[in-house]
Amino acid sequence: MKAVAKVKNVRYGVRKLRLVTDLMRGKSVDEAFAMLSILRSRKKGAVIVECALKSAVANFKQKSPAVVASEELKIQSITADGSTIMKRIRPRSQGRAFRIEKPMSHLTIVVSNDTDKE
Numbered sequence: 001m002k003a004v005a006k007v008k009n010v011r012y013g014v015r016k017l018r019l020v021t022d023l024m025r026g027k028s029v030d031e032a033f034a035m036l037s038i039l040r041s042r043k044k045g046a047v048i049v050e051c052a053l054k055s056a057v058a059n060f061k062q063k064s065p066a067v068v069a070s071e072e073l074k075i076q077s078i079t080a081d082g083s084t085i086m087k088r089i090r091p092r093s094q095g096r097a098f099r100i101e102k103p104m105s106h107l108t109i110v111v112s113n114d115t116d117k118e
Helices: 014-024 029-039 044-063
Strands: 002-010 073-091 097-113
Touching (some): 002 044, 014 029, 014 073, 014 097, 029 044, 029 073, 044 073
Antiparallel strands (some): 002 097, 073 097
C-alpha cells in the first residue's frame, strides 16, 4: 500500500528543492528524517520536505487498516516540479524596467511499505 502527499505552490525554487529531494530518494522514512534534521539549519528546502514527509506518513497511517510503525515505511518516490513564476517589475534608470522572477515549486512524496513490491 502507498500514500501520497502533495505540496503545491511552494515559494521556493525548484533547483534548490531538488538538492534536498535527491538526497531523500529511496531512503527509509526514519533515515530521511535523520538527514532532514541535520539539513534544516542549512537549507530552507529541508523544512519544506520534512513537513511534506510528515504529512505522507500521517496519510499512510490514516489509510492503513493495521498499525504501522514508521520504521517499516520507505520513500517510494519524491519529485520536485516547477510551478508558475511570479513576475515583478523593478524600476531601473532612464525609464526602463527590470523583471524579477520569483519561482514556485510543487513537491510530491509517495510513501509505501518495505514489504510491498509495486
